[in-house]
Amino acid sequence: xxxxxxPELAALSLDEIAELVGARRLPPVPQWRPEGEADSRMRIAxxxxxxxxxxxxxxxxMVRAFASLLMRDDSGRHWLVTPHERLAIEVDDAAFVAVDVxxxxxxxxxxxxxxxxxxAGPEHPIRAAGDxxxxxxxxxxxxxxxxRLNRSTYQQLIDIALExxxxxxTSRGERFAxxxx
Numbered sequence: 001x002x003x004x005x006x007p008e009l010a011a012l013s014l015d016e017i018a019e020l021v022g023a024r025r026l027p028p029v030p031q032w033r034p035e036g037e038a039d040s041r042m043r044i045a046x047x048x049x050x051x052x053x054x055x056x057x058x059x060x061x062m063v064r065a066f067a068s069l070l071m072r073d074d075s076g077r078h079w080l081v082t083p084h085e086r087l088a089i090e091v092d093d094a095a096f097v098a099v100d101v102x103x104x105x106x107x108x109x110x111x112x113x114x115x116x117x118x119x120a121g122p123e124h125p126i127r128a129a130g131d132x133x134x135x136x137x138x139x140x141x142x143x144x145x146x147x148r149l150n151r152s153t154y155q156q157l158i159d160i161a162l163e164x165x166x167x168x169x170t171s172r173g174e175r176f177a178x179x180x181x
Contacts, residue, residue, distance in 0.1 A: 070095050
């Protein structure tokens, strides 16, 4: 089955982005209650690379497939979830990396390292972490997971905020501070 990545974020309208997000069919991970539990021997590095048993997973399709099964529980632990088993996965920082952001009609649309699109707002909040000297920005993805903004996307978001002469942004009516509290 061939994979067609979404078009460049800058070329899409907010309606087109929302349509692509809505058309993505994801497994019903939150509904599954598997009884089995094990270690996946997998790790997601801070730069977004996926590893299994110490070796980099080089097939993007495999990473996208595994990413569709991810969740993070209330304790902050990440899992790959299937109907029959949940497998612990080590995550160095965040499960995803945001690699682009575009302001669109009062919203902020992000592209992730898995080619997924996320529109920031109440269901996908932007969170500032770290401290004032070394802040980190994250956007909520799904099932408790987040994407850390890479350096260029972080700068894009700061530039968007500075257009309004503030260190905060608004997306879908929700206001997000870009400086850790």
